[in-house]
Amino acid sequence: MRRGPMGGPMGGGVGMPAEKAVSFGRSAKRLVGRLRPERSRVIAVIALGVVSVLLSVVGPALLGLGTNLIIVGVYGSDDLGGAVGDGPGIDVPALQMLLGAVLLVYVLSSVFSWLQSYVLNGVTQRTVYRLREEVQAKLNRLPLTYFDRVQRGEVLSRVTNDIDNISQSLQQTMSQLLTSLLTVIGVIVMMVVISPVLALVALITIPLTLVITAVIAKRSQPLFAAQWRHTGELNGQIEETFTGHALVKVFGRQREVEARFRAKNDELFAASFGAQFVSGIIMPAIMFVGNLVYVAIAVVGGLLVTSSALTIGGVQAFIQYSRQFTQPLSQLGSMANLLQSGVASAERVFELMDAREQSPDPSPSLTPAASTGRLVFEGVSFRYDQERPLIDDLSLVAEPGQTVAIVGPTGAGKTTLVNLMMRFYELDGGRITLDGVDIAAMARDDLRSRMGMVLQDTWLFGGTIRENIAYGRPDASEEEIIAAARATYVDRFVHSLPEGYDTVLDDDGGNVSAGEKQLLTIARAFLARPSVLILDEATSSVDTRTEVLVQHAMAALRRDRTSFVIAHRLSTIRDADLILVMEDGRIVEQGAHDALLAAGGAYARLYEAQFAAPVGEA
Template sequence: MGKQENNKKMFGHGPGRGHGMSMPVEKAKNFKGTLKRLLGYLKYQRVKLMIVVLFTILGTLFTVVAPKILGNATTILYEGYLALRNGVQDPIDFQAIGNVLILLVGLYVISAIFNYIRQYIMVNVTQKTIFNIRQEVSEKLERLPLRYYDAYTHGEILSRVTNDIDNMSNALQQSVTQLISAVITILGVLVMMLSISPLMTLIALVTLPLSVFITKGVAKRSQAYFKSQQKNIGALNGHVEEMYTGHKIVKAFGYEEKAMERFDAINEELYEAGWKAQFISGIIMPMMTFVNNLGYVFVCITGGILMIRNAIKLGDIQAFIQYSRQFSQPIVQTANMANIIQSTIASAERVFELLDEEEEIPDTSIPSQINEPKGNVAFKEVDFGYKKEVPLINNMQLDVHAGQTVAIVGPTGAGKTTLVNLLMRFYELDSGKITVDGTDITKLKRSHLRQLFGMVLQDTWLFNGTIGENIAYGNMDATEQEIIDAAKAAHADHFIRTLPDGYDTILNEEASNISQGQKQLLTIARAILADPAILILDEATSSVDTRTEVYIQKAMQTLMKGRTSFVIAHRLSTIRDADVILVMNEGDIIEKGTHQGLIAQNGFYAELYNSQFMGSKESA
């Protein structure tokens, strides 16, 4: 396990991944269930939503009434024209027409004000809802076990947190108010149409079932493609993130061609899913327009016949034609939003899948506290496997006394890093227990447990910030002098002062503006400043030169004095002075003792040690 972390950035994140570089294929959730769950987040904004609905109703009603009023003006004008032809003097009542036009302008202005306020509130509702979802996702990510991060690439997780949530935000902001407005418009227009002519209303409604059938059929087919599109976006993000994060490894091993082949394959899948999703959902609009035009023709013919028979006024026909357009517009608008809605549901499914992931076991409700940690550690009948059916550690028994230095050695995959992960409770045991100072670690809060440890790993981790901030990461209350003293103890002070801004030098995202060895020195300084009760050193000096390693070993000896230390080592020459050496193989401790004692046994450790010694001797 000691080297497994080196491969994370390129091919996943450690044990139990089992997916290669592709995303796991997961069954899509029910469309209606996902939509219902998504809309459920709006309940927290129900008061504002009620205001939005009220203002939408008022704004829509004014708009709905307008064609009928405008029709009255047309009727007045037409009847006046007929009277003029019959010789009546001044037959057109321009005052009445003027009053109608003034009323119309007032209605449209009031409607615009209501719609403006409605949209303003709805934007606030949408952004607050998305804020809550983002916060829920962020909190969920903190509660997820390490197994989840082992199973998904960074790019896939980031895609769900950023792309999918942004997609939901855009859709909610565009779609919710339009859907509310569409429903109210349909009801209001239907009432007005029935008040003008039930027969013409029936003819206008004949095309409605056909419109619903088209929308439902096309939307159902496009959903699968939108789901595939979002999944492939996540896969593409994951692949690109892996390849560019580990681009040096890609180039060093000549992996460029295979990386491009993999990119092309995912890109091709994304292209296929994308164009099918957009095309299938896009044909809704022209099909709906065709159906509505048929209804429009039938309405016009029927209206003309009724007017000839004096069963309806010209102004009412004009108003009805406007209403028929208004009636079909929200349906067409909803159909045109189908691709947005489908994409939103696909994104929501992926976000909800993350939210539904099994969480790590919560901390105990009444946690214990180790106020004065000494550093006694015990493994009692510990069993563990990254997969239940493939056990790695079996019945491990280990007692480490306070202040002891415990070296853990063994071949790659022996379980060295796994032992440390269990100690830090990054994974849960299958059975048995681990204690610190006699307290079961499951009885402690994870945050408290991990404060007892200081870690220096072979894979350095530094964040975007100053060198001083990175050193102080383990002790945010440290003074400037304490930071400098820690850097001096780690033999990092000299190189820091040679940098243009010294301790204020900003490290970029990958900390690529300093060398790998310098990164390691900073992580060692960070551990020194944290002053923990128990130290974990995983090949802490593997990235520094021989001369620097000598200095660090001296600093480490000072740091480890009086502290329990777990040292994972591949260079066995560095752990000869350890109090206890644990020799692991295939998850079991097969040998235990001091360096001299294990050499005298002439067993597995002696074979490992002699092979390294002979190798160095031959290379010399």
């Protein structure tokens, strides 16, 4: 049951289960696996990163050599052992050459870093592009039951917000993650070369950083999962509320809607604030540890210089390396929240990708030899909930050219019967044949191309009236479009519009009336030339006079095709060849209008309820 803006049975239901514990490692591994088609470019990114980091790591060592040149020139020794002026003087040409080498090293490092970012940007965008394509294809393969239980806003949030967050996370973390790791490795090597003792002092940072990051990330990951879950639920609530905005106004339920919004918004705020706050502690904590280590290096380095165990240039280079060492560790900490957020979004997208699909079309599929529109139900059984039977052992035959009307109280299974014909749902038992071929053995596209359907709820897209009619058959000529419009009386009101058939409709058809929208959908179905025509309360929004005209048009257009008409107004189906009366998923009566009235059964009771009661009240 879908819930509406006020919690009633009209809007979106509860989203996909998201309360289970987040599997960070498995989802992160799966996300990285999406990069497999970009292997060669990823290798190029790594190579460019290695070169860039190597060049940047060499810089402090060269600057240390330059410092030693100055110290030797002034003091005559690189450990301050002499007096000022005892040195032979600064070797300016050598110092200039060294500084030139430093400049070249940093310029080349920046160039390679830029190239790495450029290639990585392409890798990320192509990966996300493929992911969007796969998600779109997945949506087309999902059964109708999936959308029955998941809010549209929740699906939209996964397709848009979550994929955008994955893109942002990959873009911002991959380059920094690679560069930071390579920098840490390169700096450790250089520190060990300069002074193993100071290197041991600096390496204390690594286990402390790993422990801090792991402890904080463990607490923040569930908060990120909750953040994106609440984002999807809030999107679903907003989409639902504004779709039914007029209804909310009519019943004066703005306060309740606002209260629900505030409650969900508070939940999103709490989860988002908690996730960002907890994960945000990582970087300051790592920086604090880095500063402590920096002080320790300065003290121990000074002692080593005084004992002539290390040169001034060596200490200077090491201090630079210590900063260069703690900076990528801090970056890794700051990236933890981005990475966790991206993986949380990836898990939500993967849940969609892993959702159970509709059964594949048979291969090879069967095609009816002739398209006459003969439909046969043989012992059909179906239920939405396995514990609650809906249709059991239903059998009927609809001959070519017949008009079959289906009537009955709400919930009797009328629309379900039509959905089974279209294979929106799969049968639990029995079979349905079209022109002698089991519809389960046909490709869905082939089956649905032989059926035209007009629903009670109209659907139009943003485009011209001509394009909306032609949606039923894109290759239709202008003459065929006009003919379909005239047959369904669309042509009458189109000529009253300033742009005629070129009038652009809103995506919900808001600039035409409800009756005119319904006429447009009828014209679309007629243009498709189906062998089976399904009308589910197709004239419910049409005024009485127009309904009479449309009924005449339908009579002519139904002449060569089998038609199923679901109707609550029994006056519209008096001329049907066969009337099926359904109750609780079973056909309790069938026959022509007059015969059913004479029988005095369920149909007669429905008829009297519609026509006798108003007369009695008068």
